[in-house]
Amino acid sequence: MIQLVFGPGDFERLRHDIWHTTLESAAILLCEPDKLGEDWRLAVREMHVVPDDQYEVRTAVSIRLNPTFGLPIEKKASLKGWSLVYCHTHPHQTASATFSPVDDNAEVALAEYANRRSPSVPHCALLFAKESHAARVLGSQEIVTVGQDDAGTDYDRQIRAFGSDGQVKLERLRVAVVGTGGTGSVVTQQLAYLGVRNFLLIDPDTVERTNLNRTVGATPRDIGNAKVAVAQRLIHSLRPDATVQSLVADVVDEAIAKELTAVDFIFCCTDSHASRHLINQVSYQYGIPAIDMGVAIDATGAAVRFAGHVKGLTAQEPCLWCLGQLDSRQVREEMMTVEQEKADPYFLGRSGVVQPAVISINSTVASAAVTMFLSIITGLDAPARYLVYDGNRQRLASVVAQKDPNCVFCGPNSAAGAGDTQPLPVRRNG
Template sequence: MDYDVIVPQRFLKPLRQAAFDGAKEGGAWALFSSARVTRDPVTTKPRHRYILRQIQPFTATDIVSSSSKHITVKTDTFMPILRQSQSEGFAPGFLHGHPSGYPTFSKQDDMNEMALSQATRNRNGSEAKFVSLLVLPDDTLKARVWHKDGASQAAPVSITGSQLRIMDRHPLIADRGSDLDRQARVFGELFNEQIQALRVLIVGAGGTGSPLAVMLARAGLRCPVILDPDIVEDTNLHRLHGARLCDVGRPKAEVVADHINGMGLGTSAIGLQGNILDASHRDLLVSADLIFCCTDDHAGRLLLNRFAYFYETSVVDIGLAVERGGSGIRDMTGRVTTLYPGAACLLCRNIVDPARARAEELRRRDPEAFRQQVDDGYILGGGDPEPAFISMTTSVATMAMEEMLQLMTGFRSTGGTVTQRLRRFQVPEDRRTGAKIDPDCPVCGESEFWGIGDITPFLDRVA
């Protein structure tokens, strides 16, 4: 079993405040939700991901003693956390800081945490896990999961949200060598390390998904996972990167993955034919650090929209709309929207239409009933194929990749993180747009569901 931990970016400040009491060590109790991967598409192993949900800083009376080198807390203050974690289905945890910068868990930490993990199993059962988090002054985070008697396992940490940073992750495939030197000269060696350890899911391998996948692989992404239900048609060849005439009839995702793997860069792309709405693809979602939504359907978008908030995993959503008027192009707009808790969702931005999503779901599940509803005039039929042109679809893919760069490097100066950017190709300048979070929005307005992780039914609301 592999473990990893997600710390949403908005927790960094409260973590820092709890972990350092001036020059003394400070700490907090924590609760983590669960996101389970049955079979990771890349490692093929099961993985248990913990998402930081809540922290409860120690009060002065919780602390027995503390110094710049240790913190000891009263164990009985842990009991309410154990009770809450069991009743709400979370894993209990403990976090503390090393103001000295000492970079690993100390012997004293081992002893304290072993006792806490023992208390967890005694009260919540022999399968109960305990998560510990170490905070260093430079915001480096270390985590481990105490999973059985006296045994812990290191868990890589990722920071998600308006930032994307992964820590202590071993690359799955040997690093690329000097061929990435030129981009290190732009973004630094750290960026090269990060992108080579990053796990990305690309949903949709069409006009936007195919150039994006190819660019990501060239830039160092080692194991992109690409999912698309469709096969290559000759009408796709004018904009599909990596597809040849002889690929007509083959699944798009496979064609793009084969193209990438054929570049000879040691990349191990995985191309799967399938629909993200199928429950069988949940492992692809939960195992990703970042998801690009390159589909043009509303049902898939709606699912990914919810996923970003429930699982604290950022989704970069891409769209291109071309509107023709009587005499020519009326509007041609590329859009990139980044979704994470704290940003307005696609529903609040009126980008996704729940009625169309329901119609698409029906077409997928019950084509007969769908046709009947179209005939009866209850829903609109398919209509003509959308107009598209390769330079514009590729341009929107480039915009999406730049949003990823912003999350990873913050390369745009102050105010560089915008959650939506529009490129109107018929006007000379890009535009960014604001959007308000509707406090009643079932997705982005309800913080109680942010980072809730696995619930049954999947991504459904708890009454």
């Protein structure tokens, strides 16, 4: 079975925009394919209605498009491995929408062309009549079902908060979560609940017994399993159709760091200075928004002190170096390979201090981070980009911070915006 899935309101908008009362009209859709066993789910990502000046021929019963209209759309499908859906109308068809013999003949060559441009995925034809529609696999009689994404039902309550357009934006993002333990597992769970469907998970560690009190989704049976595997299972339990790439690796390694440059948003849920430095650099160098978060619990005194922070990293905001939140010595040491550590006479070894951790405190900070993410992506009215949590006073406060105009990491003379033209600060093994 092949299902063509529209975002909330998109199907009605397409019907409205493509329709002409007397002349045939056309559109080309770009769809992200997802293979589920023997079935396909084609999620509509772009809708391109043909403007009036792009028809070479247009009558009540036939159309021919200017080839230059479709070429960039078809090229994008080829590059991304996406499906093409060719839409047209029968403005005078009052009965059920039915493809004509002319349609049958035209689709043979069109199907051959589409399969050549973007092979291994299905391509479709969608027909609109006055009161109905029909869809099929391009060049065949195989029926394609047409529906609306379940965001219209599963996410109704949050759509009322930030709108259907915001929901569609969430579903189109590819989000990286670096560190899937304490705060990262909470972030991952909340993103899945919100409807994010494309994840990159990065964490080198496995589940230990001491992690079970704060890693959402982990059970005693997971001891020894990769943390990213637990997070992936959690996502699929909430969002079975989600795409998840899980990497049991350290983000500062060169090949893994490069993976981050292909996402739309990054959550930094790791406490190492090297990984936070790397994510800070990726964010500004590639223009990818990110959120850094952290929790600190001090149980050495008579009273336990606990606090946290959430920091948005975007072009307009000061970076972690501007705020003095990174230590260059720690970055240098954490970037070392084992061989470099042994060869460095100033390297004193890792401290290995076990830090306290409480799930409710992690969840408070992680929830604030996800709400900030919603503000950045959907426009939810929560403009603060730097939050400090004073746990003992139960206070979450917005902090105003200024960019350092001379910052070598995000300032005008830095690699900010340079993309692939500048190297990333990574650990190069070998």
